[in-house]
Amino acid sequence: MTEASSILVADCGSTVTTLALIERVNGHYRLVARGEAISTHRAPWMDATTGVREAIRQIESLVGRRLLTQDGDLIRSKIPANEGVDAFVIVSSAGAALRVVLAGLTGSLSLASAQSAVSGTYALINGVLAMDEGPAQRDPNARMRVLSQAKPEVIFIAGGTDGGATRPVMNLAQLVVLYNQVLEPNERPLTFYAGNTHLADQITALFADAGELRVVANVRPGLELENLGPAHAELEAIYRKRSLAEVSGFDTLSQWAGRPILPTTRSFGQLIRYLGDRYQLKVVGIDLGSTSTSLAARAGILFSLTTRADIGIGLSVKPALKQIPLERIIRWLPFEIELAHAQNLLLNKWLRPASVPQTQEELLLEYALAREEMRQTVAQARPAWLQNEPFLADQICQWDLMIGAGRTLTRTPHPGHAALLLLDALEPVGVSQIALDVGGIATAMGAVAGVNPLAATEVVEYDAFLNLGTVVAPKGTARRGELALRVKVCYQNGGVLQKEVAYGSLALIPLDVGERATLELHPTRRFDVGLGEPGRGVTAEAEGGVLGLVIDARGRPLELPADDVSRRNLLQEWLESIGIDEKDMGSKPGGWLHETASHGVSELTA
Amino acid sequence: MNGSIAPLLPHTRISPATRIRIERILPAPGEILVRTGEQVGAQQKIARITARGEIRVVDVAQILGLDTPNMSRVMVKRRGDQVKAGETLAARRGVIPLWHKPCRSPIAGRLTAIGRGWVVIEAESRTVDLLAFVSGEVIAISDQRSVTIETLGTHIVGTCGIGNEAAGFLQMPVKDPAHTLTAEDIELGFNNAILVGGATVSPEALERATQMKVRGIIVGSISASLFDLVPAPPFPIVATEGYGYVPMSSEVFDILRQAEGHEVSISGHMGEAQHSAPPGIIIPLRDSQKGGGDFSTNVSPTQLIQNSHHARTENLTN
Structure with missing residues (x-):
């Protein structure tokens, strides 16, 4: 061919x-x-x-x-x-997200694995049946109500390690069978069984004439063992068949392509995995979309893909507001705002998802929501990161490369907004690069690799990303204003710049696009620059980007002052520290991309 | 590359002189009460469906103290049987009557499933009527599932709303599209009317409208805080512009002013489904306005509106 x-x-x-x-x-x-x-x-x-x-x-x-x-x-x-x-x-x-109910034994084991399996594709978890819930929730009538209200397309039963628990798993399966028997045959959901393998035959017998059952490999075959791949693949196939194939016009597009349409989250995950493997990097990427948010991570043997089909900056604003208290959102604003007003503004974004913010208030409110949405996605993914790579527990946030995708992140009026959004969401530690999918097409590169791997590789290397720069983020806390880090920047041209950065602050150091420099980092005794040893200095190589070199000494974990006035002042100070002033707030979204010379997509397209 | 998107503008929000087809869809096959070609009124029942009743799980094994979930030994009723509240579903028969133990049905209904130790009783179903929603002619009936009604008139697509559907005669208590509808604006005589506010509606006005049995309200914008009102307004509210405080567009306001006294149908339902119709306003033309049948040559392209939300039909039957 x-x-x-x-x-x-x-x-x-x-x-x-x-x-x-x-x-x-x-x-x-x-x-x-x-x-x-x-x-x-x-x-x-x-x-x-x-x-x-x-x-x-x-x-x-x-x-x-x-x-x-x-x-x-x-x-x-x-x-x-x-x-x-x-x-x-x-x-x-x-495609519309699959409506799923999870059924399992314990929230921290089988149900956590079931959730991880489901979050590999676009799915809404509309209900959970857990055996470790309180007596009120364990009442079969309460469970039947959960199922009736959720109206699931898919019921995902997990529970029991291989050779482990049997009776509670059978009880869960029995409940699902009863629910199915109440429904007309054409209304019955598809049931996945991904629990104790030893029960597969009994479960299959139970479901005879009681709805479609698919038995897949146990997602939790051992207490310390997780096997998500088979369940993930089956769920994705269902999403393609039931949701993507039903989108108006996709039949024509499939014919043009001559191949199936791939879920974007899968393609994005493939891209992050590829970047990690090819360049031996610890890579994390967030694709913040209108309807969904995908978070993919690759570090050593860890690969995790978390898809939230219920949070996004556009069509999912309303469901996101049901999960994230408004108070948590507006705490990121450097100005006072009434809750009802903030809610109205955000809901107008939901009504007009393609609109761009018209005022500084709307812009920063949208970004405040974006921060909380991404932080929630990270919080969901983090246990899986730690579980799969426990030895990374102290270092898991040490990413070599952080990638932002989706219009909210890539069409900011100033690149500092994008950097701050990613830093606030991911809270990286150590030395990292930040890049943006400015072409809006990197998310598809995983799919392109299936057609022409070389094309995907070269576009990723040349055009897909815009490098915002290098970030140095020490971990630790101290009194605000106390010295956190001394930085010595040795430029290639022989120039040297030294800077002291206080805890709680951000600093920008000039480092041109593509320019390299050697950094000598000397944290004070309370701060660790990623070596696992507070106070220990390190030398690192850095490459400049649109922003240059960012020193994020705001501490880890990132904490905002409880006092409203102090918090707003500090947030305003951070915006200014990263180069954003009032003028940038009202700039055209992505307008700065025009001014960015010698960078991929922006110079190739009109 | 500047963040702008190709200008594929959304459809016209106001469609005057339009042949509007409204497909009223039942959630499951039901009984259709009208015939093709029949003229229907907005409040007329056009279809009926039997809605599923409450589901109750009875833990027979626990009640009877069964060690094994072998139900065949204890079941008195069979799957599909009708049962009364308190009637014996299953019983354990001991050697002496002292050990006899019945398991009774907590509700009246039908025994729909028997499982390992559990049975399911489905409460008696109830009938739910589907109303026409707009006055017009029935032009199609499909598979006991849907009735399509055609009417000539104006269709205004709303942006957001709350509540379900209503039809009634339009009243204009305010004279300015930037005016907030207050309690003082709602006079005696507005019962069963659809009221037009300007920019928005005050909470006190909603209270007053409830007392006056107003059927619905059309405004420029609504505050998201209305979602938190307890109890929720018993009528639909349609906003033409969005959330917050936004005056109604003068075009919409003028059209509504011209329609004062006419019958209108409004839907405040915000469908979650991809293909569900957005909130909107339909103002059917009166016969005198149709010009003796010549009107059809001047109408805009037909608009098809699918209303597939069963929930809204329930409120209309109240």
């Missing part, structure tokens, strides 16, 4: 559709053009192809050649007329 030299990539999000054209330029695959349109699978269009065609037409006008026929179909052969593309790859998060 001839290698595809011209690849059209589509990321059909729930709110925005992004397309990119990857082609060989001077022997390398480069991202040569991109287009964006509103996603049109919803009312009033009810056809995803409308938005995709619009974005393709933008690309046509940029590259000066036809990609669509007069009838609006994708031209799939570039030869001989020099029209069309060789391959078309689609990822999407536009």
Whole structure:
């Protein structure tokens, strides 16, 4: 088969559709053009192809050649007329999330593993049946109510290590069978059994004539052992079949592609895994979308993918507000705001998910919500990180590379906003790089690798990311204002800069894009720069980015003052420290990208 | 690359002179009460469905003290049987009557499932009627599941709302789209009316409207704090602009002013499903406005609205 030299990539999000054209330029695959349109699978269009065609037409006008026929179909052969593309790859998060009820024995073991398995794809956990709940919740009528209200498409039963508990697992399965028997056959949910393998035959017999059952490998075969892969794969297949395939217009797009549409979260996870493996880095990435938030991490043998289909900055604002108290959101604001007013502003974002903030108030409120959403996702993922890599417990937040994706993170009016959002969410320790998926297409690179691995590799290396710079973040706490870190920056041109950074503050040190420097870091006795030993100094290499070198001496864990006035003053100080002033608040989203020279996508696209 | 998105603008929010088709969908097959070609009123029942009753699980094994969940030995009733409240579902028979032990049904209903030690009783079902919602002509009936009603009129797409559906005659207590509807604006005689506020509605006005048995309110914007009102207003509220304090657009306000005294149908339901209809206002034309049948040549493209929310039908039947 001839290698595809011209690849059209589509990321059909729930709110925005992004397309990119990857082609060989001077022997390398480069991202040569991109287009964006509103996603049109919803009312009033009810056809995803409308938005995709619009974005393709933008690309046509940029590259000066036809990609669509007069009838609006994708031209799939570039030869001989020099029209069309060789391959078309689609990822999407536009399908409705699967409604899932989890049933298991204990919240910290089988149910935690079940949740991890489910969070590998777009799913909403609408109910949980746990055997370690209180007597009121264990009442079968209460459980039946949980099922009736949740109306699950999928019931995921876990519980019992292999050869372990039997009776409580059978009781859970029995409850599900009873629930199914009450329903009409066509209303019954699909049940996954991923518990004690020794019970598989009995469970299968129980479900005879009582709904569809799929037995998959136990997600928790041993107390210290987790096996999520098989369950994850099955759930993703169900999501593709039941949700993605049902999106209006996706049948046409699938035909154009000649291959299935991949869930964006899966593709994003593949990208993070690839980056970690290829460059031997500890990598974490957050894709903050309109409907969902994905967090992928790769560190050594750890790979974790956490997808929250109920939090995002757009269509999921309303469900997010049901989970995150408004008080927690507005604590990130450097000004006072009434709760009701904040709620109204956020709900207007939910009504108009593609809108951009018009005022400083709206902008910072949106970012405040983004912080809490990402922190909640990190909190969900962290136990899995520690469980899979316990030896990393003290160092787990030492990421070599942090990647931000999604329009909220990549279209900020100032790059400092993006950096602060990621730092506040991930609270990294040590020395890390921060990069943004400014092209809005890196999330699809996992899928592109399935068609042309070299193309995915080269686009990732050349075009996909914008390096914001290096961050140094010591761990520890002290009295505010007390010295936390002395930094000596030895530039390549022989210049030297020394700076003392106090606890509770942020500092920016100039380091141009692509410029390297050697850092001598001398933390004071209460602070650790990632060596596991407070006060111990270290030398590290740093590369500059759009922001330069960021010293985040706000401490770990990051704590905000309880006093409202002090907290607001401090938040304002941090904004100013990272270079954001009033003027930037009202700037055009992503406007700074125009000013960024010699960086991938921004110089390649109009 | 500047963060702007291609201008595929959403559909027109106001569709005057439009042939509007409303597909009223039952959540499951039911009984259709109208015929194709029939003229229906907004409050007319057009379909009926038997809604599932409460489900109760009875732990027979625990009540009877069974060691093994072999239910066949103890069951008195069979799956599918109708039972009365207090009627024996299962019983343990001892050698002497002292050891006899019955397990009785906590509710009247049907025995729908028998499992390992448990049985399920489904309470008697109840009938729920689906109302037409708008006045018009029935043009299609599908598989005992849906009735499509066509009407000529104006469709205004709302942005948000609360509550379900209502139909009634439109009244304009305010004269300015920036005015907040207050309790003082709601006069005697507004019972069964759909009221138009300007920018928003005060909590006191909602209380007054409830007392006056107002059927619904249309405003520019609503505060999210309305969601927390206990009890919730017993009528739908439709906001045309959004949350907070936003005056109603003058175009919408003018259309509503022209429709004062006309019958309107409003839906405040915010569907969670991808394809559910947003909140909105439908103002059917009166026969005198249709110009003796010539109107149909001037109408805008047909708009199809699918209303598939069963919950809203329940309120309308109250």
